[in-house]
Amino acid sequence: MPELRIDQEGFRLDGEAFRIISGALHYFRVHPGQWRDRLRKARLLGLNTVDTYVPWNLHEPRRGEFGADGGLDLARFLRLAAEEGLYVLLRPGPYICAEWEGGGLPSWLLAEPDMRLRSTDPRFLAAVDGFLARLLPLVAPFFGTRGGPVLAVQLENEFGAYGDDQPYLLRLAEMLRAHGVDVPLFTCDQPADLARGSVPGVLATANFGSRVDENLARLREHQPEGPLMCAEFWNGWFDRWGGPHASRAPESAAADLDRLLAAGASVNLYMFHGGTNFGFTSGANDKHTYRPTITSYDYGAPLDEAGDPAPTYAAFREVIARYAPVPDEPLPEPAKKLAQLGVRLPHRAGLLGQAAALGTAVRADRPLTLEELAATHGEGNGLGFVLYETDLDTPGPVLLHAPAVRDRAQVFVGGQPAGVLERESHEHALAFTVPAGGARLSVLVENQGRVNYGPAVHDRKGLLGPVTANGSALAGWTSRALPLDDLSGLAFEAAGAGPVVGPAFHRGEFDVTEPADTYLDVNGWTKGCAWVNGFALGRYWSRGPQRRLYVPGTALRAGRNELVLLELHATVRPTVDLRDTPDLGPTEE
Known part of the structure; x- marks a missing residue:
């Protein structure tokens, strides 16, 4: 014992x-x-x-x-x-x-x-x-x-x-x-x-x-x-x-x-x-x-x-070995790695247009936090994203003020990107023009991770506090938690000739003879998340330092495999690479 x-x-x-x-x-x-x-x-x-x-x-x-x-x-x-x-x-x-x-x-x-x-x-x-x-x-x-x-x-x-x-x-x-x-x-x-x-x-x-x-x-x-x-x-x-x-x-x-x-x-x-x-x-x-x-x-x-x-x-x-017994066995050898270049992702599904397949909208006079949506309304799990929407009825210049963005908000007016507000950069305001006839305001907020150290662990996510347009509080909001733990409801279509405007899921397939560890190289992509065979690999961001995501060989299977990326902004190429080496970025000299 x-x-x-x-x-x-x-x-x-x-x-x-x-x-x-x-x-x-x-x-x-x-x-x-x-x-x-x-x-x-x-x-x-x-x-x-x-x-x-x-x-x-x-x-x-x-x-x-x-x-x-x-x-x-x-x-x-x-x-x-x-x-x-x-x-x-x-x-x-x-x-x-x-x-x-x-x-x-x-x-x-x-x-x-x-x-x-x-x-x-x-x-x-x-x-x-x-x-x-x-x-x-x-x-x-x-x-x-x-x-x-x-x-x-x-x-x-x-x-x-x-x-x-x-x-x-x-x-x-x-x-x-x-x-x-x-x-x-x-x-x-x-x-x-x-x-x-x-x-x-x-x-x-x-x-x-x-x-x-x-x-x-x-x-x-x-x-x-x-x-x-x-x-x-x-x-x-x-x-x-x-x-x-x-x-x-x-x-x-x-x-x-x-x-x-x-x-x-x-x-x-x-x-x-x-x-x-x-x-x-x-x-x-x-x-x-x-x-x-x-x-x-x-x-x-x-x-x-x-x-x-x-x-x-x-x-x-x-x-x-100087202080305790060490097994008399050779050092472990590096495991075999998989490399496959130019994996195509030819099918797309826009996030804003298919948000209903990812979560249920909850109506309120103010934006609801991810914690409220999960605990009070049974929507989501507090992770991922939350999509807020309301109507802007008055055309002309608008100064949008969101005093507490937790953590990164992409703002869309009539489905068109109007700007980004980042908590990390202490950004709170954005100016844009509402077209004649009014427009739908959509704000996609990413929970980039709750604070894990110090008094700031009381870290609620979403849009905190009233959001105003030209000084007046906006009402009539819907708040939709998007945990992205089930993508099966998305309807993918073949990609068109032009670029995608706004956040979109990109889907492709690749064949593997013998599953092995590999690294997803997202060079040319901007910011988003990746899944292989439904297994969530994590976030990528061109900001670095990390340039490749680790893909466990145990998440792959012999034969056909599915790869999905949610790109929040834009990509300059319709492919990704699977590499046999990591790239965690440059070190500080």
């Missing part, structure tokens, strides 16, 4: 001294057909443990609708980890950060305008309790106390960077224990936040990527006894749209890992394998300027987005 104990000296497993050498591997960022492969490569690196968050918002996208199958089959993931001989650190939140949509908090919480997230607000605690009551019975058979691989469970996540509320943390600890968690609990915080984020009786761990001696000393000062552990050793970083691709030299990361292990500390690599923010799951940061995160979560990890060893893999394996 692999039962983890904590004493004054450190960790003990089944009575023997034990050092955790772990790596973060998020099951929800990896196609489930690839879980076993990634876990095997974790073991080959020399890891004895893997670490995963649990995204509440995926498991319970609507209040009371809990799911844990397919790509969310956490029990299967834990079973595979055990079969590979790996232990598990489980991090169920309720908040996970992770550069994930809303930090993992479900959007329906924000349907209540005064909801206080990550607090003792009774409504929030009741929702958390309901989530844990559904999740933990699935996990309980896998606790180490019952012969399973889960050694410890995290309490919240970097709470010290958010607030100073010990009653909230203690209440969460009570909930976890009440729902059957009988393995050790731990918290994790950046060293400066340890006092605010930790609670008595729960192991404190620290998160950092450098200044190892200094940060371990701060952890020891805060916690004089017990194991030293870096719960997130940042061996890489994430990227945002419009920025450079983050990069860290393998030698630098390996040297700091060596210092950490030489000090006798336990470690969790963040990340061992980053994976992908498939669909609409990427988060955002907002430190006075909103910055959405890209689709790839490669993170400069030892195992890259396609599960191939990066240069850091061999460097880390060499370091780990």
